Amino acid sequence: MIPSAFDYTAPSTVDEAVRALADAGEDAKVIAGGQSLIPVLRMRLAAPTKLIDLGRIGELRGIREDGDTLVIGAMTTHHDVQRDPQVAEHALLLKVATDTVADPQVRHRGTLGGAVAHADPAGDLLAPVLALDAELVLHGLDGRRTVAARDFFVDYFTTALRPDELLVEVRVPRHTGWSAHYEKFSRVAQAWSIVAVAATVRAEGGTIAEARVALTNMSSVPVRAHAVEQALVGQPATAEAIKAAAQHAAEGTSPSTDSNADTAYRQHLARVLTSRALTAAVGA
Amino acid sequence: MRITVTVDGTTYTDEVEPRQLLVHYLRETIGKVGTVIGCDTSNCGACTVHLDGQSVKSCSVLAVQVDGSEITTVEGLARDGRLHPVQQAFHDNHALQCGFCTPGMIMQSIDLLAENPDPDENAVRHGLEGNLCRCTGYQNIVRAVRDAAHKMRPGAGPDAERVEHSPSHAVGGE
Ligand SMILES: Cc1cc2nc3c(=O)[nH]c(=O)nc-3n(C[C@H](O)[C@H](O)[C@H](O)COP(=O)(O)OP(=O)(O)OC[C@H]3O[C@@H](n4cnc5c(N)ncnc54)[C@H](O)[C@@H]3O)c2cc1C
Ligand code: FES
Ligand code: FES
Numbered sequence: 083m084i085p086s087a088f089d090y091t092a093p094s095t096v097d098e099a100v101r102a103l104a105d106a107g108e109d110a111k112v113i114a115g116g117q118s119l120i121p122v123l124r125m126r127l128a129a130p131t132k133l134i135d136l137g138r139i140g141e142l143r144g145i146r147e148d149g150d151t152l153v154i155g156a157m158t159t160h161h162d163v164q165r166d167p168q169v170a171e172h173a174l175l176l177k178v179a180t181d182t183v184a185d186p187q188v189r190h191r192g193t194l195g196g197a198v199a200h201a202d203p204a205g206d207l208l209a210p211v212l213a214l215d216a217e218l219v220l221h222g223l224d225g226r227r228t229v230a231a232r233d234f235f236v237d238y239f240t241t242a243l244r245p246d247e248l249l250v251e252v253r254v255p256r257h258t259g260w261s262a263h264y265e266k267f268s269r270v271a272q273a274w275s276i277v278a279v280a281a282t283v284r285a286e287g288g289t290i291a292e293a294r295v296a297l298t299n300m301s302s303v304p305v306r307a308h309a310v311e312q313a314l315v316g317q318p319a320t321a322e323a324i325k326a327a328a329q330h331a332a333e334g335t336s337p338s339t340d341s342n343a344d345t346a347y348r349q350h351l352a353r354v355l356t357s358r359a360l361t362a363a364v365g366a
Numbered sequence: 367m368r369i370t371v372t373v374d375g376t377t378y379t380d381e382v383e384p385r386q387l388l389v390h391y392l393r394e395t396i397g398k399v400g401t402v403i404g405c406d407t408s409n410c411g412a413c414t415v416h417l418d419g420q421s422v423k424s425c426s427v428l429a430v431q432v433d434g435s436e437i438t439t440v441e442g443l444a445r446d447g448r449l450h451p452v453q454q455a456f457h458d459n460h461a462l463q464c465g466f467c468t469p470g471m472i473m474q475s476i477d478l479l480a481e482n483p484d485p486d487e488n489a490v491r492h493g494l495e496g497n498l499c500r501c502t503g504y505q506n507i508v509r510a511v512r513d514a515a516h517k518m519r520p521g522a523g524p525d526a527e528r529v530e531h532s533p534s535h536a537v538g539g540e
Binding site: 083084085086087088089090092113116117120121123124125133135137161184185186187188190191271272 | 367383384385386387390406407408409411414417420421422423425426427428430431474477478493495496497
């Protein structure tokens with residue numbers, strides 16, 4: 083289908099984009115890679131009067147290190163995240179999760195910022211961003227502010243972004259030397275996660291020193307499995323210890339029932355996939 | 367809005383509506399009907415083209431977004447009446463039945479081989495996961511891509527067109 087008509091502008095700086103967004107009013111929409119938005123427009127599930135394209139803003143693309151933080155521009159594509167050596171070294175969890183997103187064509191266009199701003203509860207990059215304690219930098223008419231990932235995701239497709247704000251950077255504290263795995267459960271290739279688990283671990287000798295675990299699609303927002311993380315600290319990096327800790331994965335969750343899975347099955351998946359993700363991460 | 371875009375080596379300047387999808391621009395405005403539309407949900411990959419050297423689903427890009435860019439479609443692959451090695455391999459390995467997925471399969475296969483010149487079966491299946499085929503069961507598509515890889519050594523991508531043509535062997539019989 084063909085989208086309904088809209089005006090289009092492609093500013094070349096963040097300041098121009100923020101101004102254009104404010105001037106265009108509440109029916110305007112930002113377009114990043116378009117890989118979530120264009121399908122929505124084609125099905126006429128949304129009909130913005132104006133699109134503000136971030137695709138020509140060079141300052142929003144690219145990855146750099148800033149002290150102990152990896153700074154990823156919002157318009158950095160999934161493809162570039164997958165291949166960036168700094169991401170592999172300091173935020174391996176983000177790389178391995180990005181490897182599972184969609185297909186090569188979508189990864190050439192889709193962006194980290196777009197995925198995070200879209201905040202689809204089944205999206206695969208929210209849990210890694212949460213697990214890595216990332217911060218999101220938002221830029222509006224009044225300047226910049228920084229929001230922690232745990233405060234950024236508010237509800238289904240709803241974030242802390244105000245109507246005049248753009249997501250400009252994802253700031254990830256370096257997790258250098260942490261192993262990682264993203265375990266995704268979906269029925270067929272190229273399908274969204276029914277449940278998935280993001281896990282990253284720092285081991286010392288054969289012992290787990292620190293662990294971060296977050297769950298995809300177990301709530302309207304990504305969820306940290308703190309009980310699992312705590313149960314792992316000081317444990318040997320063995321399959322038995324991991325299996326025991328993973329039993330806590332669904333604690334405190336009440337995932338919804340839909341045509342793919344009901345609440346109890348999602349909770350079961352969370353435990354099983356947490357065990358698999360951690361086992362793969364530590365190589366046990 | 368006015369856009370200028372180079373498609374298969376020819377530069378076009380056209381007035382387009384912001385809502386026009388790239389695939390509709392290619393098919394309806396400049397007549398490149400080799401690129402087809404197979405779905406409404408960005409899933410099938412039949413519309414795959416190369417945008418500045420990277421594969422994209424042209425149904426999921428706006429024509430206005432490609433202003434100033436270079437596009438290659440399946441129509442731009444053959445050289446001097448000779449098929450591109452990947453096209454030839456699809457022919458040789460009987461990698462199509464109705465052929466509707468083929469333009470997208472070929473464009474994505476070229477992208478895959480540019481990144482990984484010698485993919486194993488698993489890598490081919492992963493590389494083509496954004497392309498659906500309702501007919502072949504994929505077996506011969508995988509064979510064709512690996513056959514093309516062998517014939518195109520040391521690599522594909524933009525250099526592929528310069529590779530020696532090898533005579534086709536009999537179709538079928540696998
Ligand atoms: C066939 C297919 C399969 C897919 N499979 C998966 C999958 O398995 N896992 C997965 O996680 N994702 C999947 N996706 C989605 C994909 O990851 C998208 O790239 C991503 O969700 C959105 O990124 P984008 O850059 O394309 O954003 P867009 O589509 O351009 O934008 C999405 C939304 O975010 C807003 N937005 C974008 N950028 C900003 C910004 N910087 N500031 C403020 N607001 C912004 C837009 O206004 C829009 O509302 C799939 C998509 C397709 C088409
Ligand atoms: S027509 Fe583009 S993905 Fe199906
Ligand atoms: S050959 Fe018919 S869809 Fe692939």
